[in-house]
Amino acid sequence: MVTHNLVPHGSDIPVTRENRFKYVYLMMDFKLNRRIIDKLNAFCKGFHSIIPVSYLKLFTEDEIQKLISGTSSTINVAEWKKYTKYVGGFKPSSKMIRMFWKVVENMPEKEKSLLMRFVTSCPRQPLMGFKYMEPPFTISKVESVKDSKLPSAQTC
Numbered sequence: 001m002v003t004h005n006l007v008p009h010g011s012d013i014p015v016t017r018e019n020r021f022k023y024v025y026l027m028m029d030f031k032l033n034r035r036i037i038d039k040l041n042a043f044c045k046g047f048h049s050i051i052p053v054s055y056l057k058l059f060t061e062d063e064i065q066k067l068i069s070g071t072s073s074t075i076n077v078a079e080w081k082k083y084t085k086y087v088g089g090f091k092p093s094s095k096m097i098r099m100f101w102k103v104v105e106n107m108p109e110k111e112k113s114l115l116m117r118f119v120t121s122c123p124r125q126p127l128m129g130f131k132y133m134e135p136p137f138t139i140s141k142v143e144s145v146k147d148s149k150l151p152s153a154q155t156c
Contacts (some may be wrong), residue, residue, distance in 0.1 A: 075125045076111045083130040088141035
């Protein structure tokens, strides 16, 4: 077991009714901030090596979110289809692929957004469009003995 003192000599201080709120606050601070500070600093260093802080100051939080994640506009299924990659024997004309896109086209926008979130971890289409999605959305056929494999999905 690893012990982290939240305050100097904290392991010697029992949690009581009187100090429980302070303990909860200190524990939250540790788990949400102090425990990850080295990782956060490394991320920031890498991020700022690509996008200098001076550039980030030109944008609001919402604008940066849109630049990274795209806009909340409707998902362009025709463009998504056009730039999808097919492997393992699938083609855009394959019956299974045509059925898949028919289902996607008929989904309400909320469900398309949920599918996009499942695929990319972001509910919106790429800011510059599917043409520039990296890696491209890919549908792969997996060989198996007939009726022995259920459908599966892989997002990484």
